Amino acid sequence: MKNTANTTGSARVVHPIEQESFRRLRSRLDTSHFPPLTRAVVERVIHSAADLDYARDLVTDEESLVRGHAALHAGAPVVVDVEMVAAGITRRETVCRLKDAKSAAGLTRSAHAIRLAYEQVGPGALWVIGCAPTALEELLLLDARPALVIGLPVGFVGAVESKEALRASGLPAVSNVSEKGGSAVASAALNALLYHPAAPAAAERPEEIK
Known part of the structure; x- marks a missing residue:
């Protein structure tokens, strides 16, 4: 499945409601100390979930985000675990x-989908996992050499452990510590990089990108 909507590179028009939402977010949480891309990811994830705790829960690395951002804007493939992330x-x-x-013995459909996606795109992709911990676990077994892994699966079984394993792997990644996550926050993290200008230092605030 491919999501091909709005891929023409047209300028993004930011709705006034979104601008006001980010204004209110910043009135309740000071994000000015974060590096530019970290700030963009943290703010957009919080915006997607209306959950300020993500400022403490997310684990990011600015250098990894810079490299992932560059790969994304250079056209690297984006792989998602479920259609809700793609949407x-x-x-x-x-x-x-x-x-x-x-699915098969010892293999979930989500894990098999990751295998199939890797066969299709090969190394260098950005992987966005927001639903299934088994998808993230499978990715860590592959020699995927990702540009970036956004690993934010949600749930009480396997989610925390899979994200711990992602951080231990040393791969360039965005993750979080708690059971929280999901398709909306995973896609939001990717969108933060998409909406940020091709030159990371050019702007720090997502709603300022026209």
């Missing part, structure tokens, strides 16, 4: 192989 990424084509995947 949230409206300005970039994505790859989702869940419809083609099958």
